[in-house]
Amino acid sequence: QVQLVQSGAEVKEPGASVKVSCEASGYTFRSYDINWVRQATGQGLEWMGSINPYRGDTDYAQRFQGRVTMTRDTSISTVYMELSSLRSEDTAVYYCARESWNNGRYCGMDVWGQGTTVTVSS
Amino acid sequence: DIVMTQSPLSLPVTPGESASISCRSTQSLLHGNGNNYLDWYLQKPGKSPQLLIYLGSNRASGVPDRFSGSGSGTDFTLKISRVEAGDVGIYYCMQGLQTRRYTFGQGTKLEIE
Numbered sequence: 360q361v362q363l364v365q366s367g368a369e370v371k372e373p374g375a376s377v378k379v380s381c382e383a384s385g386y387t388f389r390s391y392d393i394n395w396v397r398q399a400t401g402q403g404l405e406w407m408g409s410i411n412p413y414r415g416d417t418d419y420a421q422r423f424q425g426r427v428t429m430t431r432d433t434s435i436s437t438v439y440m441e442l443s444s445l446r447s448e449d450t451a452v453y454y455c456a457r458e459s460w461n462n463g464r465y466c467g468m469d470v471w472g473q474g475t476t477v478t479v480s481s
Numbered sequence: 482d483i484v485m486t487q488s489p490l491s492l493p494v495t496p497g498e499s500a501s502i503s504c505r506s507t508q509s510l511l512h513g514n515g516n517n518y519l520d521w522y523l524q525k526p527g528k529s530p531q532l533l534i535y536l537g538s539n540r541a542s543g544v545p546d547r548f549s550g551s552g553s554g555t556d557f558t559l560k561i562s563r564v565e566a567g568d569v570g571i572y573y574c575m576q577g578l579q580t581r582r583y584t585f586g587q588g589t590k591l592e593i594e
Contacts, residue, residue, distance in 0.1 A: 418582075464536075465536060467536075471529040
């Protein structure tokens with residue numbers, strides 16, 4: 360079945376970096392953009408950025424520019440989100456989500472990973 | 482960026498009754514192709530968000546017809562008919578007009594009375 364499986368929980372110290380993976384299966388990996396969305400504890404959803412797995416091009420939310428890097432490895436159908444210079448406010452659950460298009464028509468973010476908890480604490 | 486505002490933020494509902502959530506955007510989400518780029522997502526307790534509605538009124542695969550989306554431009558509504566216990570969670574609207582500049586509403590928490 361179509362699914363996105365994310366890497367496990369991480370605990371990092373302030374100032375460190377974290378790299379979260381999102382492995383796709385059940386569909387043609389290169390055909391769908393992947394978005395990253397985060398959710399701080401008790402807070403709402405925040406879009407962080409997107410990557411096109413075919414071309415590798417990315418777009419990042421302005422507030423994360425310079426701190427976030429999204430990459431992909433097509434050989435293993437996996438995208439990565441790396442966030443650097445971590446601070447306590449980055450403690451959150453990070454989700455990857457597939458953006459679906461059908462014959463040029465937008466169809467929403469239809470598949471989500473299970474989420475990865477990142478805790479930033481000294 | 483487009484700002485999305487939902488109301489109410491908390492919505493207690495009696496099972497079997499209907500519920501409506503409003504979502505407003507600071508810019509029109511109506512594209513020149515005639516589509517409104519507005520999605521609705523539900524995040525059940527302890528779970529990942531799931532897509533309910535895309536392009537304002539199109540139900541995602543597997544979503545019951547008790548869920549319906551309407552509206553155009555800057556004002557949108559999600560209606561849930563015959564609310565069930567399994568509908569509890571937080572509902573989010575999201576604008577998709579600005580591709581790769583997506584923004585979500587604050588979320589509306591639906592609870593069963």
